[in-house]
Amino acid sequence: MSTDDERPDLPAVPRTRAELRAAREAEAAAAAADSPSPSVSDAGAAEPTAQSPDEGGGAERDGTSPATDTPVVSPAARGARGAGGERPTRSTFVPPDAESTTSFAAHSTTDYAPPAPVQPKAEKKPKAEKKPKPAKAAKPAKAARPEKPAKPEKPAKPAKPEKPAKPEKSDTPSDRRFLLALGAVLGILVLVGAGLGVVSLTQGPRITEVQVDPTEAIETSGSRVILTANQSLAAIDESQVTVDPAVPFTLDAAGRGIGIRFTVPLDDDTEYTVKVADAVGAGGGPSATLSTSFSTPASHIFLLRRDPDGNDQIFRTDLSGEKAQPVFAADKINDFRATSSQLVVSVEEDEGSKLLVMDRDGTDQRELELPGVGYVGAIQVSDRGGLVGYSYSDKELSDTEGRASVLVTQSLSGDDEPVVTEVGGEEANIFVWQFVPDSSAVLFIDFDGALSLVDRSTDAGVQSLGLATTIQGISRGTYTAIVERLDGTVVELNLADGSEVPLEASTPDYGTAITITPYPGGTLRHVVSRDENGLPVGQAVIRVNDEGAATPLVEVDSTDSILQACASPSGQYAAVVIAPELADNPYDQMLLPLPENLETHLLDLRTGDEIVALTGFDASWCQTAPQF
Structure with missing residues (x-):
């Protein structure tokens, strides 16, 4: 080895x-x-x-x-x-x-x-030795960069409050106390709800809402007070409803609502109480008296004051006369009428008349289209129908050409063209006319003496009501007119069915009245007293109630003259126009000629006391302009 x-x-x-x-x-x-x-x-x-x-x-x-x-x-x-x-x-x-x-x-x-031995790889030839490269000098160490100042840390945002975790079911004493408290609260709520239900059942129906417009109620008839109960009610009879002070009304009740419609306007500055006795729920239960009260505002009126040396003015005033404010002025204002929201003014110019409509404060003036170039007189308005009516005559008028005293009606909005009233297919010449209060109907007498009725809201045409010499007035809310027949008798004419009855004489009897103006609760009668020779020695306005009892309201001697008497919408006040010292009171030169000096005396019809005398005439309470 x-x-x-x-x-x-x-x-x-x-x-x-x-x-x-x-x-x-x-x-x-x-x-x-x-x-x-x-x-x-x-x-x-x-x-x-x-x-x-x-x-x-x-x-x-x-x-x-x-x-x-x-x-x-x-x-x-x-x-x-x-x-x-x-x-x-x-x-x-x-x-x-x-x-x-x-x-x-x-x-x-x-x-x-x-295993077989792995043969070693042949040894590679040694490469020529490369000349040693001189060692590179060591690079000097870079100076350490100064450390940047640490940025101030941003204040940590406050952590959002965590939502309280839903309580897990537990049998700990605190959880048991919570459950007991919750059960006690729910039990109390159930008892309170049951108690309220029992009280509701034992007390009967109650009022939850009252709707009424007191301002409208003193100016127009047909205003409503609507009571809403907390439950549906059994049938309500008119005998269950009382209004204090007393005022005529109609009843419309269904479900939870009780609608009480006043057929005449209400007195101003008065508190009214409405009661519904013995109201019972539709499902039975105890009865209850439903009661509500509301107060009406004080009245305001509009008057026209003519000035021979300057502009004529229409002004608005309270009944004391201390807060008069002019709302419209023009060189020659012939006539005007007021609705609950607008004024209609007839302005006289050299080329003819202009008819203007504006808000009650004189703003938003606009001119209505006339049937032609001519003159306008005897303006009246239908507040409920939204109409204006007037007598129209062409400026160019002869025996063979032109229209004279035709009756024209049109919308106060000016959206339609003027409509000339026709009888038998021909334009009728109208002697006297009046709007029927609270409607779009017109009652008129033509030059032939025919008394007719036409309603603009229907296509029924002209309804003939016989012959008459004049229309004294039309009662609000009753659809009854006082007219004088050809034989001199004065009758109360029912415009709905054409029936009529003689107008009862007053007690005492003051004789035949020149004009009769109806109002809710009676009439104002303008009478003239004469001597043995039939010469006028004085005039008076007599208040006659529905029972016929007569009381002198205003009296003047032969030196003065009463031109007009009209009542406020509810019959609470009267406005009497007097021309004092008539011999020294010259007439103006207007289409409607009147003495230059006129006074309007405001009186309380309930007591007979005079409130104030104001300069001007044509009170907005009147349906027509004064006639002399």
Whole structure:
């Protein structure tokens, strides 16, 4: 066996553990082949053949075949171990020279067949030594960069409050107390709800909402107060409803609602109480009285004041006359009328009349289209129908051409064209006319004396109501007109069915009235007192109630003249127009000629007391302009 001692010129080659183990196993095998004795003659073979503790983990590293655990070691590696079998110190591996060979003892092929030796690769020719390059001077170390100042840390955002976790079911004492408290609260709520239900059942129906417009209620008839109950009600009869102060009404009740419609306007500055007695729920139960109260505002009126030396003015004032405010002015204002929201004004100009519509404060003025170029007079309005009516005559008028005193109606909005009233297919010349309050119907008398009724809201046409000489007035809310027939009798005419009854004389009887103005609760009658020769010696306005009792309201002597008397919408007040000192009071030159100096006296119809006398005429309470 050749060893490394025979080649002292070779440096010691360290071997791996696998190579050492393979060498030991080869020596042991050789010794066993030479001697049958199990003893080992070579000191290096005395090492046990058990696997090294590193054997399993370094099999692949040491060249061991994973399939047989047989070490695969090159012959050069086998000779790397010394004769004494000592393990060399582990160092960097340097391959032996190509000329060096190691001989191993021959083994029987039956005992051990080593793998074919791996032929060492041919040694490469040594390359020419390269000239050593001068060592590069070491680069000076870069100066350490100054550390950047640390950025101030941003303040941490406050953590969002965590949502409270849903309480888990637990049997802890605190949870049991919570459940007990919750149960107690729910029990109390149930008891309160049941108690309220019992109270509701024991108290009966109650009012939950009231709807009413007090301002509209004092200016027009047909306003409503609507009561809404907390439950559907059994049928309500009119006998169960009372209004204090008393006022006529109609009833419309269904479900939870009770509608009370006042057929006449209400008094101003008055508190009204509405009660519904014995109201019962639709499902039965105890009865209850439903009651509500509301107050109406104080009245205001509009008056026209003509000024021969300047502009005419329409002004608005309270009933004291201390808060008068002008709302419209023009050179010549012939007439005007007021609705609950608008004013209609007839302005006289050289080329003819203009008809203006505006808000009650004089703003938003607009002109209505006329049937032609001409003159307008006798303006009236239908607040409920939204219409204006007037008498119209063409400026160019002759015996054969032009229209004279035709009745025209049109919408206050100006959305439609003016409509000329016809009778028998021809335009009718109208002597006197009036709107029926709270409707779109017109009552008129033509130049032939025919009394007719036409309703603009229907296509029923003209309804003939006989012959008459004048229309005194039409009662609000009753559809009843006071007209004078050709024989001089004064009747109350029912416009719905055409029936009529004579107008009862007053007590005491003040004689035949020149004008009769109806109002809710009675009439105002303008009478003239005469001497034995039939000459007028005085005039008076008599208040006559529905029972016929008469009370003088205003009286003047022969030096003054009463031009008009009309009542406020509810019949609470009266406005009487007086021309004082008639002999020294010249007439103006307007289409509607009147004395230049006119006074309107406001009176309380309930007491007969005069409230104030104001300069002007044509009070907005009146349906028509004064006639002289």
